[in-house]
């Protein structure tokens with residue numbers, strides 16, 4: 001079971017009731033981009049915050065084609081293979097040319113500072129503050145009511161996965177119990193839900209008397225490139241969504257091991273062991289028919305999906321429903337959505 005993080009300060013309760021959480025898939029392909037699939041990048045939107053994970057070649061164009069050139073607040077790189085970071089110089093330069101003023105926080109494994117020194121001559125001077133920070137496995141980037149935890153994955157190079165872990169939320173408010181204790185409906189109900197003690201008919205009434213058990217926050221784990229590994233199972237325990245490397249199919253199991261990647265079935269095994277609600281398979285090699293890769297994974301974990309570029313996964317609070325894959329949900333104007341899906345390249349033939 002996922003251990004509890006921090007208990008949320010009561011004042012944030014109402015904000016969190018409406019806190020949207022979604023993942024837009026900007027690049028779902030393997031190391032070689034195709035006409036329909038870009039290289040690795042996902043964008044997590046939580047309330048007004050935008051966190052990008054990996055920034056493969058062409059990511060800024062993928063943004064333009066979907067959400068627009070939004071200003072990302074934080075950018076996390078899993079590792080420094082080109083298909084995960086080559087889009088960074090262009091995105092930074094475009095932000096600069098668009099007179100970005102807000103600082104951008106950039107995180108990655110050890111080696112990030114060297115990467116930025118190498119990219120330096122390409123990018124030139126930026127008019128906004130770029131704050132690069134190297135992370136070790138286990139490091140936590142705290143936020144107001146959630147945290148990003150870096151966990152070690154197993155690839156051919158130093159690489160990190162990231163887990164977004166929301167703080168626990170207060171339990172459900174029981175208005176009838178509050179009324180029985182003589183609390184008048186109105187502002188005092190709000191105070192109780194915000195963690196304050198109020199006056200009742202026979203003395204004070206504390207939140208514990210009228211609030212149910214604390215509820216787990218939501219969780220998303222993103223592996224980047226990796227073999228199946230126990231650290232992912234831990235980091236993704238009971239998560240709402242696991243986004244996992246599914247580069248290969250079973251017929252190429254040995255190749256997956258040699259290259260530090262996973263098969264879809266292995267990703268599904270991790271998802272099952274971690275007891276996640278949904279598995280999003282990404283980085284699927286262009287040599288496969290995605291439907292066939294998905295079938296293989298679903299034999300192990302029925303909750304597997306294989307998002308395409310611009311698909312969106314919505315993650316409501318558990319009491320409001322299950323995670324939901326929205327086809328082309330990251331496209332800005334729903335009216336521009338194509339009437340039907342374009343076919344996957346080749347339907348089984350290599351592209």
Ligand SMILES: [Zn+2]
Nearest residue numbers: 031081083225
């Ligand atoms: Zn890769």
Ligand SMILES: [Zn+2]
Nearest residue numbers: 079081155225
């Ligand atoms: Zn890689």
